[in-house]
Structure formats: structure tokens, C-alpha cells
Amino acid sequence: xxxxxxxxxxxxxxxxxxxxxxxxxxxxxxxxxxxxxxxxxxxxxxxxxxxxxxxxxxxxxxxxxxxxxxxxxxxxxxxxxxxxxxxxxxxxxxxxxxxxxxxxxxxxxxxxxxxxxxxxxxxxxxxxxxxxxxxxxxxxxxxxxxxxxxxxxxxxxxxxxxxxxxxxxxxxxxxxxxxxxxxxxxxxxxxxxxxxxxxxxxxxxxxxxxxxxxxxxxxxxxxxxxxxxxxxxxxxxxxxxxxxxxxxxxxxxxxxxxxxxxxxxxxxxxxxxxxxxxxxxxxxxxxxxxxxxxxxxxxxxxxxxxxxxxxxxxxxxxxxxxxxxxxxxxxxxxxxxxxxxxxxxxxxxxxxxxxxxxxxxxxxxxxxxxxxxxxxxxxxxxxxxxxxxxxxxxxxxxxxxxxxxxxxxxxxxxxxxxxxxxxxxxxxxxxxxxxxxxxxxxxxxxxxxxxxxxxxxxxxxxxxxxxxxxxxxxxxxxxxxxxxxxxxx
Numbered sequence: 001x002x003x004x005x006x007x008x009x010x011x012x013x014x015x016x017x018x019x020x021x022x023x024x025x026x027x028x029x030x031x032x033x034x035x036x037x038x039x040x041x042x043x044x045x046x047x048x049x050x051x052x053x054x055x056x057x058x059x060x061x062x063x064x065x066x067x068x069x070x071x072x073x074x075x076x077x078x079x080x081x082x083x084x085x086x087x088x089x090x091x092x093x094x095x096x097x098x099x100x101x102x103x104x105x106x107x108x109x110x111x112x113x114x115x116x117x118x119x120x121x122x123x124x125x126x127x128x129x130x131x132x133x134x135x136x137x138x139x140x141x142x143x144x145x146x147x148x149x150x151x152x153x154x155x156x157x158x159x160x161x162x163x164x165x166x167x168x169x170x171x172x173x174x175x176x177x178x179x180x181x182x183x184x185x186x187x188x189x190x191x192x193x194x195x196x197x198x199x200x201x202x203x204x205x206x207x208x209x210x211x212x213x214x215x216x217x218x219x220x221x222x223x224x225x226x227x228x229x230x231x232x233x234x235x236x237x238x239x240x241x242x243x244x245x246x247x248x249x250x251x252x253x254x255x256x257x258x259x260x261x262x263x264x265x266x267x268x269x270x271x272x273x274x275x276x277x278x279x280x281x282x283x284x285x286x287x288x289x290x291x292x293x294x295x296x297x298x299x300x301x302x303x304x305x306x307x308x309x310x311x312x313x314x315x316x317x318x319x320x321x322x323x324x325x326x327x328x329x330x331x332x333x334x335x336x337x338x339x340x341x342x343x344x345x346x347x348x349x350x351x352x353x354x355x356x357x358x359x360x361x362x363x364x365x366x367x368x369x370x371x372x373x374x375x376x377x378x379x380x381x382x383x384x385x386x387x388x389x390x391x392x393x394x395x396x397x398x399x400x401x402x403x404x405x406x407x408x409x410x411x412x413x414x415x416x417x418x419x420x421x422x423x424x425x426x427x428x429x430x431x432x433x434x435x436x437x438x439x440x441x442x443x444x445x446x447x448x449x450x451x452x453x454x455x456x457x458x459x460x461x462x463x464x465x466x467x468x469x470x471x472x473x474x475x476x477x478x479x480x481x482x483x484x485x486x487x488x489x
Contacts, residue, residue, distance in 0.1 A: 073299075077166050080299070088295065090288045091291075092116050098280050099343075133146050136172075138222055139216070161221045179215070186248050192262055202455065206450070218439070233435050235436055236351065236355055246399040246403065315346050317366040318341045345364075349364055352406040360409035368402065407424050411427050
């Protein structure tokens, strides 16, 4: 009896479990969708269900969020670009003014510093009147038209062709700072012997005939050498290797040859009167150059960081390159050599700063330090020209070296302007080196021919060189009626 009742309980449990399982299966089958019947060939196509409309309140909030995001990006980019503009202006005054001022004899310190200072004013006015338009308005492949004369139409709205997240006014003022420092660099070649009024006339004509066309060719929309906006020969120049340094450096050599040597050169001592001033100037140039190169990214993004980093490492390598070769040749590393090496590195990395990685940047900088040292210490002595402050040896040669090596080391891993295609020789595009050589040749040719013509004009109008007595007195007193140092007061 107990055995039968135990079996009965087990059987009842099994039957109950089976009933529950069948009931659960029926429920699941009832909830499963019936298999779709394939439509017949004659059946009309089903109309897709319309997407649910976004409630007006949510759409309004999304639109407000989009506007706030764009405003935040513009504010951040604009802050960086205004800061960069100030940094580049600082490169001219006080940076270049102190660097050049310390390298001349004390009787010429004010006159030399005045070159940099007065160009901050002169070029600014010329830029507002016509310079910006000639550089960045659309026109021919060689020069812009007059649509932006007197800054007409240059306002708070971005110019998407150049910088889509900053006001066009910011782009305009940033580019002005490049236009200011470029002719100021030339003044190092004719230091201590050019008339002030001749210098003003020369720099005005040079900006109109050399700088503005070159800036349009390389950076302006439709320019002959423009890399991304319709150039016939797309050359890479991120921040001014051709536009700034080659044109100014080569023009400096032409000026030095045309005007002639300083009285007493090279037999009399013409040592710098204050390397201390030049060191301060060089440090300001190094810091300001971050605005020059990293600012050329035109936003506060990763490309600006990359340009900032390679600028610093290239400069450091150039200092060591110049110092080491001078140490081996002369026996002592000079302070003047170290700061000259820094400037050489800054010059050489300028065109490449937005295209190369840190290690190639250091190679560019080191090569610039060595080669520019040889130019100013050996080649200049060999040919006997008086490039007083080595504008050609540093800027002309350093800019040429940097422009060519940009074609070698440019890579899409840093700046993918060609959307996955090679950017330079390291990416597999040997043709880019040829494009860079063409850009260098055009820069040299324009600078040589135009500078020589302008000097002839200035010589006919007012004479370019001071007389012997004025040169002996020094330009501080003979040109400006002042002295840089009054130790008796």
C-alpha cells in the first residue's frame, strides 16, 4: 500500500509537470508572430512607415545645442588665433628688434631697432589699404583682385576658403603679422649703411611687388603654388618657408651686394655691441614662433599641437647642430652661435611644421644648424659679401633647405590634405619634391629680379646709401638725431 501510494505520487507529479510544460508552450506559440506570407507579384508594394516626428521642443533644444557647440568651437579657435597674432607681432617687436639691435655696433642700435618698429606701422597701413586684398582675394594665379581694399567686406563672418571657424577679421590680422616681419628680416643685410627714407620706400615697394604676390601664389585661393585651393603646382608651405624666409633672405643678399660693404669691412672689428640683447631677442623669437607655426593650423586642434611640438624639437636640434660644428671648427661654443642656430632651426622647420613628425623635424633642424653655420662662417668669407647680420645665410638658406625637405618628410599621418594619398617622398610621392623645387625656384627668381629693380628705383629717387660721414657717426645720430646709450646723464 505504501509502495503503491509512492508510485502514485510520482506519477501525479510527472503528469502535473507535463501539463505545466504544455501550457507554457501554448502560451509562447500564441505570442509568436505568424510567419509572413510572401507577397504575390501583383500585390502593391507596402508603404514604409513614416519616421516619428521629433517634438518641437526637442528639435528646438537640438538646434540650440548645435549653435552652442559651434559658438564654443569658434570661441576657442578665435582665442588661440588672436593669441597667435600677438605672438607673431612680438617676434618683430621686441623680438627681432632686440636680436638685430644687439648684433650691430652701439652707434647703430636705435637705427637698427627702428627698422623693425617702423615697419609695424607702415606695413599695417599698407595691408589695410590694399595688401590683404592682393594676397587673399581671388584673382589671377599670381595676384589677388581689389575686392577687399580698405578691408571692405572683411567682418565677423568666417571665410570658409581659409579658416571656417574664426572671423575673417581674425584671419586678416593674423596674416598681417607675417607681412610685417618679412621685410623687417631683410634689414639685417643692409644694417648700418642704408638711408632711412630709402629703407621706407624700398620696403613699401618690396611688399607690393614681392611679398603680396608670393603670399597669393602660395596661400591665396587659386594661387599658382597653392597646395589645396586650385594651385597649378601644389607646393607645401605651412607657415612661410618660401613666402617669408626665402624671399626675405634672397632679397637681403641682393641688397648687400647692391649697396656694398660697410666702411672698414672686413678689416675693422664690427663685433656685436650687446650679445645680451640678442639673447633676449632670440628667446622672444623662439616663443613667438609657436604662434607663427602652430597658429598656422588656424584652430586649436591636434594639428596645432603637432606643429608646436615639431617647432620646438627642430629648434633644439638646430642649436646643438650649430654649436657642435662651431665647437669643432673654432674650439669654443659661442653664445652668438647658439642663438643663431636656434633661429636657423626655426626658419627651416617653418614650411614643414604642419606636415612632419618629431624625428624628421629634428633632422631638419640639425641639418639647418650645420649648413647655416657653414654659410655664415665659410661661404660668406669665401665670396666676400657683407650680409651684416646674416639674413641670407640663415633665412635664405634655412628657408630653402626647409622647403625642399618638406617635400621629403611630409606625411599624411600628420596632415592628410589629400584624403589618403601620399603627401611627400616618405609616403611614396617623389613628385612632391619636384613641386617644392619649383616653388623654391620661383621664390628665388622673383626676389632677385624684383629686389634689384626696386633698389634701382630707390637709388634714382633718393639714393640708398648714407654718405661716409653719416656712416662714421652712426645711423642713430645721423638719421635720427639720438643716441642709444647716454652714459653721461
